[in-house]
Amino acid sequence: MQQQKLATIEDVAAMAGVSIATVSRAMNEPTKVADATRKRVADAVARTGYTTNAMARSLRMRRSNMILILAPDVGDPNFSNILVGLETEASKRGYGVLIGNTQNDPSRETDYLRFISSNQADGLILFTGHLPYGVGQDAAKLPAMVAVNEPVPGSDVPFVGVDNFEGARVATEHLISQGHRRIAFVGRANNREINSRREQGYLAALAGAGLTADPRLIIDGDGTTESGRAATELMFVRDALPTAFFCVNDATALGVIISLSARNYELPRQFSIMGFDDISFASFVAPSLTTMKQPRHRIGEAAMDLLLALLAGETPKSREVLLRAELILRNSVARVNPGR
Amino acid sequence: MQQQKLATIEDVAAMAGVSIATVSRAMNEPTKVADATRKRVADAVARTGYTTNAMARSLRMRRSNMILILAPDVGDPNFSNILVGLETEASKRGYGVLIGNTQNDPSRETDYLRFISSNQADGLILFTGHLPYGVGQDAAKLPAMVAVNEPVPGSDVPFVGVDNFEGARVATEHLISQGHRRIAFVGRANNREINSRREQGYLAALAGAGLTADPRLIIDGDGTTESGRAATELMFVRDALPTAFFCVNDATALGVIISLSARNYELPRQFSIMGFDDISFASFVAPSLTTMKQPRHRIGEAAMDLLLALLAGETPKSREVLLRAELILRNSVARVNPGR
DNA sequence: AGAGTCGATGTAAAGGTTTTCATGGTTCAT
DNA sequence: ATGAACCATGAAAACCTTTACATCGACTCT
Numbered sequence: 001m002q003q004q005k006l007a008t009i010e011d012v013a014a015m016a017g018v019s020i021a022t023v024s025r026a027m028n029e030p031t032k033v034a035d036a037t038r039k040r041v042a043d044a045v046a047r048t049g050y051t052t053n054a055m056a057r058s059l060r061m062r063r064s065n066m067i068l069i070l071a072p073d074v075g076d077p078n079f080s081n082i083l084v085g086l087e088t089e090a091s092k093r094g095y096g097v098l099i100g101n102t103q104n105d106p107s108r109e110t111d112y113l114r115f116i117s118s119n120q121a122d123g124l125i126l127f128t129g130h131l132p133y134g135v136g137q138d139a140a141k142l143p144a145m146v147a148v149n150e151p152v153p154g155s156d157v158p159f160v161g162v163d164n165f166e167g168a169r170v171a172t173e174h175l176i177s178q179g180h181r182r183i184a185f186v187g188r189a190n191n192r193e194i195n196s197r198r199e200q201g202y203l204a205a206l207a208g209a210g211l212t213a214d215p216r217l218i219i220d221g222d223g224t225t226e227s228g229r230a231a232t233e234l235m236f237v238r239d240a241l242p243t244a245f246f247c248v249n250d251a252t253a254l255g256v257i258i259s260l261s262a263r264n265y266e267l268p269r270q271f272s273i274m275g276f277d278d279i280s281f282a283s284f285v286a287p288s289l290t291t292m293k294q295p296r297h298r299i300g301e302a303a304m305d306l307l308l309a310l311l312a313g314e315t316p317k318s319r320e321v322l323l324r325a326e327l328i329l330r331n332s333v334a335r336v337n338p339g340r
Numbered sequence: 341m342q343q344q345k346l347a348t349i350e351d352v353a354a355m356a357g358v359s360i361a362t363v364s365r366a367m368n369e370p371t372k373v374a375d376a377t378r379k380r381v382a383d384a385v386a387r388t389g390y391t392t393n394a395m396a397r398s399l400r401m402r403r404s405n406m407i408l409i410l411a412p413d414v415g416d417p418n419f420s421n422i423l424v425g426l427e428t429e430a431s432k433r434g435y436g437v438l439i440g441n442t443q444n445d446p447s448r449e450t451d452y453l454r455f456i457s458s459n460q461a462d463g464l465i466l467f468t469g470h471l472p473y474g475v476g477q478d479a480a481k482l483p484a485m486v487a488v489n490e491p492v493p494g495s496d497v498p499f500v501g502v503d504n505f506e507g508a509r510v511a512t513e514h515l516i517s518q519g520h521r522r523i524a525f526v527g528r529a530n531n532r533e534i535n536s537r538r539e540q541g542y543l544a545a546l547a548g549a550g551l552t553a554d555p556r557l558i559i560d561g562d563g564t565t566e567s568g569r570a571a572t573e574l575m576f577v578r579d580a581l582p583t584a585f586f587c588v589n590d591a592t593a594l595g596v597i598i599s600l601s602a603r604n605y606e607l608p609r610q611f612s613i614m615g616f617d618d619i620s621f622a623s624f625v626a627p628s629l630t631t632m633k634q635p636r637h638r639i640g641e642a643a644m645d646l647l648l649a650l651l652a653g654e655t656p657k658s659r660e661v662l663l664r665a666e667l668i669l670r671n672s673v674a675r676v677n678p679g680r
Numbered sequence: 681a682g683a684g685t686c687g688a689t690g691t692a693a694a695g696g697t698t699t700t701c702a703t704g705g706t707t708c709a710t
Numbered sequence: 711a712t713g714a715a716c717c718a719t720g721a722a723a724a725c726c727t728t729t730a731c732a733t734c735g736a737c738t739c740t
Contacts, residue, residue: 006457008696019720024698034718054458055399056696059725064395066438074427077620080420087414087441091448096455097439098406101427108431115436117346118394254624280417281621284594348726359690364728374688396726399695 007048015044027052058119066096067307068121070112072128074101077279078296079127082148085300086125093308095122102128110134116143123307129193131155144310148303151193151320158310160303160321164194167292167325168201169208171274172246174290174327176209179336180244180272183211186231186256187221187248195223195248198276202246216240221252228255236263243271243336250275250282250291257285257332268334278328290333292325299323347388355384367392398459406436407647408461410452412468414441417619418636419467422488425640426465433648435462442468450474456483463647469533471495484650488643491533491660498650500643500661504534507632507665508541509548511614512586514630514667516549519676520584520612523551526571526596527561527588535563535588538616542586556580561592568595576603583611583676590615590622590631597625597672608674618668630673632665639663 013020018037026033026041033041044050058064067090071079083097090097098121100112109132115121123143126132129150135142151159175183185202189195199218206213216238221227228247232255235241247253253275260271267273267287275282278293302321310316353360358377366373366381373381384390398404407430411419423437430437438461440452449472455461463483466472469490475482491499515523525542529535539558546553556578561567568587572595575581587593593615600611607613607627615622618633642661650656 006459010696020697021699021721022719025719028698032718037718051454051457053399053696054455054460055395055404056725057698059393059395059399059695059727060697060699062725073424075417075421075424077415077417077420080417081415083439084413084415084441087439091441091451096460099423099427099437099439101424101431111431114391115394117391119346120394120436281624284621285624286626350726360727361691361729362689365689368728372688377688393726396695397728399697399725400727400729402695 007050009052011048012041012044012050015048016040062119063122064120065094066098066121067123067125068098068100068112068115069125070100070102070109070128070132072102072104074099078149078277081296082300085297086304089301089304095308106133123311125303125307126152126157144307146303146307146310148299153193156319158306158316158319160299160306162294162299162325163322164197165201167276168198169205170327171276171292172202172205175244175246175272175274175333176205178272178333181211182214182217182242183244183246184217184219184235184242185246186219186228187223187252188218189220189222198248217242221248223249223252225251225255228252229259232256232259244274245271246274248276250277250279250289253289254285268332269337272333274333283330287332288330290330291328293328294325295323347390349392351388352381352384352390355388356380402459404460404462405434406438406461407463407465408438408440408452408455409465410440410442410449410468410472412442412444414439418489418617421636422640425637426644429641429644435648446473463651465643465647466492466497484647486643486647486650488639493533496659498646498656498659500639500646502634502639502665503662504537505541507616508538509545510667511616511632512542512545515584515586515612515614515673516545518612518673521551522554522557522582523584523586524557524559524575524582525586526559526568527563527592528558529560529562538588557582561588563589563592565591565595568592569599572596572599584614584673585611586614588616590617590619590629593629594625608672609677612673614673623670627672628670630670631668633668634665635663
């Protein structure tokens, strides 16, 4: 169980009868070394089982080949699927992935900065939607960064994510194509980028179809299931009902479904519900949820790809990489009930 | 954006008018340094914004304060919640958490060993249920390890997880307490520890109640939703039906529910279904799923705690740390239908 | 007063790489 | 034959800590 003494580059050099510099070159810049010696070195490496000590290399190169991922909630299913993409791409390129679960706790965010200030991570993926606390004004101290899932407002951090505007428009247009004219938007929140972009897409679709938005059908919500439920109840209180609900995300849609089911409405005959995200339970709810699927795996890959390009000194083509969401047809949307 | 030259321990030493050894001591063993100088050092640290270079420290100390987590599927919700616990505990103790997503691909598993062979990780958390490929016979080369979620058969790797036997017994006893006598077990798989332990618990509960197990009600399954569906269909073909299904996990239970619903049975009036795990959608299915909840957060914490104890040289009290699952009563289990 | 302790600090080695610069030999053009 | 150009290699510095050992002064005890 104990770490037995590992072979070092010197052991290899001695066995191959060359200097350590040559061993290093043989491994990292094979062209710069004669064929014969390269082979001798390779043999020695195999015999000793040598692997280069990452710490020593990082120390010397001032680079750790590690990426720190800062996320408010690692347990969030939306996160974990993107993580797979991030991890896959990083691993393919020889990078490791470090997880920081911040729970939106400022002190934890600050704490995680130690990884970058101590050279333990070269780059940063931000799921948090804001720069880490504790950097404040001197954001210059931060390394290369890419925001995922949620853009960082008021900064020039590049963003990779789903095209929320376009996706919301497609979703709303689908409802319109099913004959719906009174379509609610559940989950307005001006202070959240995602929510407001989706709202914009919704409004654009209405406008494109020559429909005017009814302000009573646009309800605030923070994206939780509970907010979806509350929004629905509010509509009944106001007695301003739509024929279809476009919800800012699937969690909200679930709240709407729960609320309507509790009132014994038959879905989707009496009301259509459209979500956004396609989280795992979307296909298990009754009725199963028609929604916009985020290409999470590809988002992760694209984000990591961009970050590594940044680290390599490239300048990004654009500040945003937007991937299209895909319309997933299930059973929560139907043609509008002609009786209504 | 560029890494401006960071302050080193020498800068601090110069500013405080002491040697670098004293700075190091002042930070790591404060008692060994005089109050006055400790204060001067602290001031200098604050003024320079010094943070110790983790690479240099790791190189010198032969310890990285990093834990590698090897998981077959990072996207698995069962995993991600345990991850939160692992991460929380690690972070609290000054450790970082490195993610390795193996997809059960042997080459990826082998690849990740580079982190430990190059000293980039001190310990290993195994979600995979087996030792990493590529170590083979010389398992001695591996660092401290703890298995989570699934034990590693035929090895002495300590395991932290839910008490599958006990949980399954409690679950089955609950069904018995509701008057059920013909109880199926869906998801038998002898080659998987988890499945067979849960089956044992099921059998123990039956035996404890003086019931004999009907082999026709014990159906193979690999824990997927599809396997639950197939198992149910098989029972109808055999025409050997239970009044209640105890499923090896929630995913399987979902398959059973889908299958029964498709046959227009009314649940739970005609059949009761009990799951295991309490994954996120369990409360959203119709009927919402009665199940055994895994204390995932605590499992993660306990596993990390054990691993860090191992790293500190302690010998574990026992090879297994088993946490109790909690019975979550929802709507998929009812008293047995007297009509049947 | 001298020997022995003790506490605070400094010196220097060690940890394992990568990379600059130097060296020595070979080839090629003159 | 001579210098230039080139190639393969080696020596040594640099990356930044931690820590064993040495030193030095002050204090205690006899």
